[in-house]
Amino acid sequence: MIAALMAMLVFVLAMIALEWLQLDHWLMSIILASITFLLLWLGIRFVLERFIYDRIRLIYKTIRSTKLGKANKRRLEDNGDIIENVNRDVEQWAKDRADEIELLKRNETFRREFLGNVSHELKTPITTIQGYVLTLLDGGMYDEAINKKYLLRTAKNINRLIAVVNDLDEISKIESGMMQMNFTRFNFSALVKDVFEFIEIKANKRKIVLHFSNGFESNIMVEADQGRVRQVLINLVDNSLKYGTSGGTTTISAFDMDENYLIEVADTGIGMDQVDLPRIFERFYRTEKSRSRDLGGTGLGLAIVKHIIEAHRQTIHVRSKIDVGTTFSFTLAKVNGKKAAAKKAE
Ligand SMILES: Nc1ncnc2c1ncn2[C@@H]1O[C@H](COP(=O)(O)OP(=O)(O)O)[C@@H](O)[C@H]1O
Ligand SMILES: [Mg+2]
16 A cells, blocks of 8 residues: 555656656656556565564564573574574474374374283283182082192282282383482492392292302492392392293302493393394383293383383393393492592592
8 A cells, every 4th residue: 555655656756757847758758657667566565575574473473482482582583584484483393293293103002002011911810810710619619639729820820910010010100200219329249149048049949050250249339229229130130040041040240340330140041032132121022932931920020120220320231142041231330430539529
């Protein structure tokens, strides 16, 4: 509107000037018409741009101030090219949404798999218990040959259910960030002795000898959550017995590194295929070989172990060879390591 009025005004003024100068040559008319057209075009463009920019700027400001916070509002004022800003933000927004959808899809698959695994792990012992109880009720309880045997098997399956539920409870606590870490300084060698004593009966049954490696008897002072580290050791030693071979050994060693101790739990058991190694820390993952052994594992132990080590900001690795054995190695912070010394100096 304004542009059109301006153009008309220019045109009228030009006509008056022409009249006044008494120039009525046709060339002058063409020049005047061209100038008028140019001015008109420039005016319309300017007004339209202002109109569109003002509205986009308003929308852009609203979106930014509601969605992105103060830091980005400042950026809006720094850079005046609103269209470029909008374009860049829309591209970024589209990329973020695509990533978000990808993550949601992955979580959904993971959730479905997790639920499937949980129900499978619970269903197996429940169905077995149901079978034994029904047989006992059907008259089996009066049969001396089977009643005690079936009750013992029922008890074993109940223990398995308890183990699964406890592990699930533990893992859900850890993953929802509810794991309280209680860091203290303690003697790792003493803890290993304690764990060995705790698990000795099982080791004797499996005819596996538990070892401290050379030089291990000296004091090894670490800074960690003692209860959690105990849990890690019990899980790893328990695995070494379950997947170990009769007459074999389980050896724990500690190696002095700059800031940490490298702890190794090595067995001479059935070992694992290389393809299994990247997956064994996943929940419920069990190798074919261990499944066929049916040792009542839940497949949750190593997932818990990894969470605990990572909550200490340390790492855990595994190496293994079929029929030779498996070694788990993880690090723990040394009490007088470089970091501890630097902290003291501060
Ligand atoms: N020391 C080991 N030797 C051979 N295989 C092992 C060893 N430790 C773990 N595994 C494999 O990793 C899987 C996961 O271990 P874990 O999470 O502790 O579950 P679980 O002990 O309940 O089976 C086991 O089922 C087994 O297949
Ligand atoms: Mg285990």
